[in-house]
Amino acid sequence: MRTVIFTPTGKDGRLIAALLERAGKPCHSADTFLQLCASIEEGAGAAIIAEEAFAHESIAPLLEVLQHQPPWSDFPVLLLTVSGRVTAESERLRKQREPLGNIFLLERPLRPETLLSTLEFALRGRQRQYQIRDQIRQYALAQEALLRSEKLAVTGRLAASIAHEINNPLEAITNLLYLMRCDPSPEQMNVLLSEAEQELARVTEITKQTLRFYREPSQPTETDVVSVLDSVLKLYANRMAAAGVTVERELRTRDAFVLSTPGELRQVLANLIGNAIDAMRGGGRLRVRLSELSSCSFASSIRISIADNGSGIPPEVLPSIFEPFVTTKGETGTGLGLWVTSEIMHKNGWTIRVRSRRAPGRSGTVFSIFIPKFDAPSTPTAHAASAGARD
Secondary structure, X not given: OOEEEEOOOOOHHHHHHHHHHHOOOOEEEOOOHHHHHHHHHOOOOEEEEEOOHHHHOOOHHHHHHHHOOOOXXXXXXXXXXXXXXXXXXXXXXXXHHHHHOOEEXXXXXXXXXXXXXXXXXXXXHHHHHHHHHHHHHHHHHHHHHHHHHHHHHHHHHHHHHHHHHHHHHHHHHHHHHHHHHHOOOHXXXXXXXXXXXHHHHHHHHHHHHHHHHHHOOOOXXXXXXXXXHHXXXXXXXXXXXXXXXXXXXXXXXXXXXXXXXXXXHHHHHHHHHHHHHHHOOOOXXXXXXXXXXXXXXXXXXXXXXXXXXXXXXXXXXXXXXXXXXXXXXXXXXXXXXXXXXXHHHHHHOOEEEEEEEOOOOXXXXXXXXXXXXXXXXXXXXXXXXXXXXXX
């Protein structure tokens, strides 16, 4: 890593540059604070600055660069001070350098060994900072890959549900065509054709619901929660029927509009409803409730509750249920669904709660989602909702 040297007066700059070159440490001399700042932003490892530079130029550009470092960065500055008693000028310089942060004070005259060892220590610290930066980037890439993986898994599960939903009316149409060939009388033909049209209407509706996944806006917009919820329940209808799961749908409000991308809201609901169905392998009851909450402290919020009377979540798993790769489904689960759900919730400033019980005869799980209600721009309370809505 390169060291930047800024000593506007005297021979210190040339002497330090020569010393570093002999020690095999790349360096570069800056003539102004602006050049110094440019070198730091380009990726310097450390800076050596003579304190008298503060008396000749404004350090505002340097402060601006140092105060806007990324969270992982703490750029090291080796400051060459002047020995002697405390004076008004030395006090002024001391106060001026305080905001610089990670400073190593070296009093002149100093030994070359002292300068080299201090610089080596500063460069090692800077190297560790870059390692932390790389780890943060790798973690972010891993998170992005996991999100993509779970989105593909959700798409696969929804595709399977859609295939089942479309297959049923197609089988019915095939049977109706067979009956038409067997009994070609006009009266019976009209009845069979009417039934076939109804089955084709079912296929058309399922296709429309599927196409919405790919035609929805990618930016947050006014979203009807009831419409999104109904679309998810329709996609899972065949799977719930096959599993012996009945649905109780309770809408305490129909004015349920939120600011969201429909795709993200649909993915959250699909994850939670899919998990609820998986927890009721022997059949059960799925209760979906939509309500509006208001309080003096918070603007109106929409609460979506999804409850099942399935097997429940083990108490030892519940505290980590939103962490990646945590699953109660054994080899059939990816352990990413609830983690993706929590990431979507966090990104949008929503809140999610979970309660679960495993008592014999009284087991089940309830997930509650709290989303600030979307008001029209003309409404005084528009966009005043708090992300942490509470009931």
